[in-house]
Amino acid sequence: MKFPFQAIVASENETETIAKSFAAGLVGGEVVVLSGELGAGKTFFVKKALTSFGITWVNSPSFAIVNEYKNSFKFYHIDFYRLKSIKELFDIGFNDYLNDTEAIVFIEWGNLFPEVLPHKRIEINFKMKSENGREILITKHA
Numbered sequence: 001m002k003f004p005f006q007a008i009v010a011s012e013n014e015t016e017t018i019a020k021s022f023a024a025g026l027v028g029g030e031v032v033v034l035s036g037e038l039g040a041g042k043t044f045f046v047k048k049a050l051t052s053f054g055i056t057w058v059n060s061p062s063f064a065i066v067n068e069y070k071n072s073f074k075f076y077h078i079d080f081y082r083l084k085s086i087k088e089l090f091d092i093g094f095n096d097y098l099n100d101t102e103a104i105v106f107i108e109w110g111n112l113f114p115e116v117l118p119h120k121r122i123e124i125n126f127k128m129k130s131e132n133g134r135e136i137l138i139t140k141h142a
């Protein structure tokens with residue numbers, strides 16, 4: 001996958017194809033920030049991306065704030081949605097996740113606390129176009 005990447009998808013299957021193609025390019029150490037309204041498909045995307053690594057039991061981290069998975073890579077799947085303060089984030093070890101250079105970190109609703117996001121990151125933005133239609137924009141930031 002080349003960045004920036006942009007697509008309009010009409011179905012879950014098309015999002016899944018993009019998620020798998022995105023996952024194929026991961027090498028470890030990435031921070032991936034997913035933004036878009038409620039139900040836009042952030043968790044869906046992470047779920048399908050991690051399926052590429054044999055992790056099929058992903059669910060939304062919104063209540064736990066962070067879920068951790070491990071096989072060929074370590075994955076941290078974080079959701080800022082229910083976070084009340086940045087302190088809460090550092091209490092659960094956010095800095096350790098970011099400093100883990102071999103891990104891949106996914107952050108849903110990262111836009112809620114932009115000040116804690118590293119500059120070097122991949123942004124995935126979802127826009128709902130219709131019930132099953134989405135616009136997906138992926139950009140890489142140095």
Ligand SMILES: Nc1ncnc2c1ncn2[C@@H]1O[C@H](COP(=O)(O)OP(=O)(O)OP(=O)(O)O)[C@@H](O)[C@H]1O
Pocket residue numbers: 009010011012013015036037038039040041042043044045060062108131132133134
């Ligand atoms: N083209 C599509 N791509 C992704 N998801 C789709 C698509 N069409 C329909 N959906 C559905 O939209 C929903 C997306 O839910 P998901 O939990 O991934 O959203 P979210 O962005 O993580 O929301 P939240 O902000 O609550 O965390 C799922 O039920 C999924 O099946």
Ligand SMILES: [Mg+2]
Pocket residue numbers: 042043044060062108
């Ligand atoms: Mg979600």
